[in-house]
Amino acid sequence: MDQRLSFVSVAVRDLDATRAFYLDGLGWTASMDVPGEVLMIQVGELVVLSLWAESGFESEVGPIRRGEGLAPITLAHNVATRAEVDAVLATARAAGADPVHDAVERDWGGYTGYFGDPDGYRWEIAYNPGPIGQVVLP
Incomplete structure (x- = not known):
């Protein structure tokens, strides 16, 4: 296996708020944007930040741990x-x-x-x- 990271995928509660923060607020550009599902932003030459609506994330990866404290x-x-x-x-x-x-x-x-x-x-x-x-x- 090559020593590299391709995607950082995280689940988000409100994809619209996430989109507004990263695209409108920080001024970043979407590489892929599927409303209600996922927002992908290229953050490095070969690295993508993948922001998934919780439901889609859980259906692919499994249950999300919830509770107090920070991720x-x-x-x-x-x-x-x-x-x-x-x-x-x-x-x-x-x-x-x-x-x-x-x-x-x-x-x-x-x-x-x-x-x-x-x-x-x-x-x-x-x-x-x-x-x-x-x-x-x-």
Whole structure:
């Protein structure tokens, strides 16, 4: 098996709200949009974020675990400067992201903050000055 990731697929409660947040709010472009079913957005050269209505997700993958707390996953968007971290968090806030945690200097040398999309999935916006941080920048 090749060492790569092709799709990140997540279930969403309200696909219309998700569409409005990512396309209208963040200004992203859909690669595939099937109302009531799925919204797919190419987020890297060979990577697609696949946002599925819960019913379709469950019919293909199985029951979704529900309850208190956060989904045990974060999505990350790395940028080249600390100023870009703040700018992306401001864009997310303007798009209706809730919550938005302002960026802070991290013990490991980076600068990161978080926002939640309409389903609460946490996006880390990060400046990582180390070698692994450079691997993921365009």
